[in-house]
Amino acid sequence: EERLRESASIGDIDTVNRLCDITDINSKNSINGWTALHWAAKRNHPKIVDLLLQKGADKTIANNKGETAQQLTKNVEVLELFGISEHDNLKERVNELPITPNYLANPQFPYVQNNSVPNPNANVSRNAGSIGLSNPVRSSSSVVSSATNGYDGDLVLKARVANMEETDFIEVEFDKQKFTFSELIQLLCAELNVDPKLVHKVRKLPNTIIRNDRDVYRLVNFQEIELVLSNKLKSALP
Incomplete structure (x- = not known):
């Protein structure tokens, strides 16, 4: 069941299609209460959402915060699969923040550990705002050095x-x-x-x-x- 939710999150339609037939499609994560449909909607995967709905996913199930899958997306194509028009979507979200922080827009899957190799440019991106215009030379050198110093070995x-x-x-x-x-x-x-x-x-x-x-x-x-x-x-x- 956890594999189904992870596959829905990353957009692996083949694995989702296979697991839908051998596991509980509406199972909820014990930590946050998210279903596979919640993850597919949050990550804006219309094909996954469509497949889950066709396989019997319940769109009325709420997570531990009381949110249904359709409340986690602004994607017009995904919302249409839930039977919500663009006009209805705008009215429901009139009080939302104009900008969604990246860590909210793309939350990490709850149980997956990050064992990947660090992105050598990640620090440059995060620090770009704090560097400002006062030290342009430092900003430029950081970009150059990251190209070669991002690797631990030779x-x-x-x-x-x-x-x-x-x-x-x-x-x-x-x-x-x-x-x-x-x-x-x-x-x-x-x-x-x-x-x-x-x-x-x-x-x-x-x-x-x-x-x-x-x-x-x-x-x-x-x-x-x-x-x-x-x-x-x-x-x-x-």
């Missing part, structure tokens, strides 16, 4: 030699303490078995040339890079 790059029969990439680990253009060249040449003297340029796919340390600093995890060799010296490859 930066993993995908590398190959350009214009060769072998088109597969290899993964190489770039020590974040050595974020310089010269170190990048040495690493790629060593891993790809190329003489540094043969390197004409370093290309960040699909079409950007890496020229200096600042370009290197902007690299992100699993960036695809290729060494472009001098046409005159390709035959000297080992």
Whole structure:
């Protein structure tokens, strides 16, 4: 039953369709009293709402706060499935806040632990309002540094030699303490078995040339890079 509610929350229609036939579609969470229909309506999944209603979901069931599923959404398509017109919806919500905080608009599923990798840009987004105009340099540097410092380990790059029969990439680990253009060249040449003297340029796919340390600093995890060799010296490859 908890799996049904979670699937309705994330919009997994196939799993919802399967679980509707083998579990209680109107079961309520013991903590907040939400049903699968509550979650589907809150997350604005009209296809899930429609499926649940067709499978016999009771739209009159209230959660522990006394809210029915239709009271948790402003989505016109979802409301129409509940038989509520846009005009009726506006009258019912005339006293609501004009702006809904994100943590209310998209509440976390109650029992799921967050084991995902942190978003490297999350802190930048949260702190944007407090930075203001008084320190624009700090704001800019935070954005740049988050691109590379968002990973705990070394930066993993995908590398190959350009214009060769072998088109597969290899993964190489770039020590974040050595974020310089010269170190990048040495690493790629060593891993790809190329003489540094043969390197004409370093290309960040699909079409950007890496020229200096600042370009290197902007690299992100699993960036695809290729060494472009001098046409005159390709035959000297080992």
